[in-house]
Amino acid sequence: MSGKVHLLVGTRKGAFIFDADESRDDWSIRGPFCDMWPMNHVVGDPATGTIYGAGGNEWFGPAVWKSTDLGATWTHSSEGIGYAEGETPVKSVWSLAPKGNRVYAGVEPAGLFVSDDGGASFTHISGLRDHPSRPEWQPGAGGLILHSLVLHPSDENQIWVAISTAGVFHTADGGRTWQPRNRGTRADFMPEGQNYPEYGQCVHCLVMAPGKPNRLYQQNHCGMYRSDDGGQSWESIEEGLPSTFGFPAAVHPRDPDRLYLLPLNGDIKGRFVPDAKAAVWCTGDSGNTWKDSRAGLPQENAYFGVLRQAMATDSLDPAGVYFGTSTGELYGSRDEGGSWKPIAEHLPPILSVETLVLRS
Numbered sequence: 338m339s340g341k342v343h344l345l346v347g348t349r350k351g352a353f354i355f356d357a358d359e360s361r362d363d364w365s366i367r368g369p370f371c372d373m374w375p376m377n378h379v380v381g382d383p384a385t386g387t388i389y390g391a392g393g394n395e396w397f398g399p400a401v402w403k404s405t406d407l408g409a410t411w412t413h414s415s416e417g418i419g420y421a422e423g424e425t426p427v428k429s430v431w432s433l434a435p436k437g438n439r440v441y442a443g444v445e446p447a448g449l450f451v452s453d454d455g456g457a458s459f460t461h462i463s464g465l466r467d468h469p470s471r472p473e474w475q476p477g478a479g480g481l482i483l484h485s486l487v488l489h490p491s492d493e494n495q496i497w498v499a500i501s502t503a504g505v506f507h508t509a510d511g512g513r514t515w516q517p518r519n520r521g522t523r524a525d526f527m528p529e530g531q532n533y534p535e536y537g538q539c540v541h542c543l544v545m546a547p548g549k550p551n552r553l554y555q556q557n558h559c560g561m562y563r564s565d566d567g568g569q570s571w572e573s574i575e576e577g578l579p580s581t582f583g584f585p586a587a588v589h590p591r592d593p594d595r596l597y598l599l600p601l602n603g604d605i606k607g608r609f610v611p612d613a614k615a616a617v618w619c620t621g622d623s624g625n626t627w628k629d630s631r632a633g634l635p636q637e638n639a640y641f642g643v644l645r646q647a648m649a650t651d652s653l654d655p656a657g658v659y660f661g662t663s664t665g666e667l668y669g670s671r672d673e674g675g676s677w678k679p680i681a682e683h684l685p686p687i688l689s690v691e692t693l694v695l696r697s
Contacts, residue, residue, distance in 0.1 A: 340696035342651055343407065344669075344680070345388060346661060347376035347689035352390050354408045355680060361657055361671045364680050370411055371402045375429070378646050381693030382435045388693070389440060389456055393429035401430055401442055403456045417459035418442070418450055420466075432646065434486035436493075443483030447474060447500045449512065462512035470503065470517065470536045477501035477539050477558070484645055485543035489550050497553065497568060499540035505555065505568050506536075518568030523559040542586045542645045546593035546623075554596050554624070556586045556645075558604065563624050574624025579611045585648035589673070590656050594623040597650070597658055597674055599643045608642045615639045617658065619674050633677035634668065641666065646689035653694060661687030 344355035344364070351369030371390055378391040390402035393415075402413040419427055425446050432443040440452040442459060448466050450459040474481060485499035494511045497518070504519040517536040524531070524538045539558035546552035551567045554574075560581045562571040575581050580600040589595035597619050602611045610616065615634035618627050641662040651657040658670045665684035670677050 340653075340694055342653070342657070343381065343693040343695070344659060344667070345379040345381055345689075345691045345693055346667065346684070346687060347379040347390065347392075347646070348665075348685035348687050349375050350685040352376045352379045352402070352408075353681075353684065354388075355667070359653060361651075361653075361669065364669075366681060367408055369685075370404075370408055371413070374400070374402075376402070376688065377429060377431045378433050378689045378691075380433050380435065380689075380691045383652075383693060383695065384437070386693070386695055387435070387455070389433050389435055391430035391433045391442060395428050399427045399430045399444060401433065401440065401452070401456045401459070414457055414459075416457065417452075417461070418444065420448065420461065428480070431482045432484050432486050434488050436488055441486050441488070441496070443486050443498060445480050445482040446476075447481045447483040447503060449483060449486075449496075449498060451512075464508065464513045465498065465506065465515050468506070468515050468517075473537065474500065474503040475537070485540065487543055487545050487553070490545075491550070495550075495567075497543060497545075499543040499555065501541065501558075502537060502539040504536045504538040505540055505543060507568055518564075519571070520569065521571035521573075522555070522557055522562055525559045541584045544586050544588050544596075546588055546596075547591055549593040552593050552623075554586055554588065556583050556598055558582065561586075561598065561624065572624075574620070577627040578618060579616075579629075582608075583643075584645040585643050585660065587648045587650050587658065590650055590652045591654075592621070595619065595621050595673075596624065597648065599648060599660060601642055607640070609640045610642075613637065613639045615641075617660065617670075617674055617677070630670075630674045630677070632675070633670075633679075640664075644688055646691075647687050649690045649692050651692040651694055657692070659690050659692065661690045663687070 351373040353368035393399040487497040489495035583600040
């Protein structure tokens, strides 16, 4: 059985698709798609091959884009993506999580919508914004955004979301009620003595370990964390990393103990890779130890950042690992992060990277 690997790349000027066979040696590029809208997140459903894109801004408005032919044609819809009259309008769609014909969408200002017709129309899941903490949610540097959507693999009622700046929230009843899940994560920007609040943390990325739905990892504005109880408590795993600050995290497709991230030098030091030398850091023991990978990455004058949704792995063996930069470079590894090569240069600033592996 042969297959195709597709890298789905969202940028400030549309979506791009990179195609390769399973060797992942040579890549071809297609795009830009989506009328060159800002595309915050582009993701594929491996069960159907459908590609969805989250996009918009104050000028275009919010929309979810959709292609059922691997990018050859696209449609988009904003039906139902809006709050009640008098509330701040939805500016853009930030994150997507498709599962069958259902598509969840996180938006700015932070809120959650769901489609049960493959992205043609959406309904507001009002329970999240009805949480008593909602009046105290504050925008981070990128705005008040719901950027991480984590679905339980077998229980459709369980969802985790991450909001900057509000923290991690979990529902066990399909979105009717929500609970904060932030115990053990710091908020260093809060007044002294209030650094571990129930909510208000600035989460940068939230991911679930394969095969262990209660194992969650998060990259936070104030550290790196692991939870083994579905987010009810968190343990710091930042020791051994060059920085406590970064945005993206990506899990290995089969090993729940293996995690990749790309630290930056700090929130007020430029937000680029430490010492202007690019490295992806990996743990093989769930965060107890870390090792850097630099082969093939620039080791001088690398003043780029990598955003929260701009790192991903594929499902092949050995797994591929990919990331895109704020300066438009796309890098990939065919050997689980052992070595790297550039796939593309001079793209618009990259906002998201996802993979879609299709077999024939």
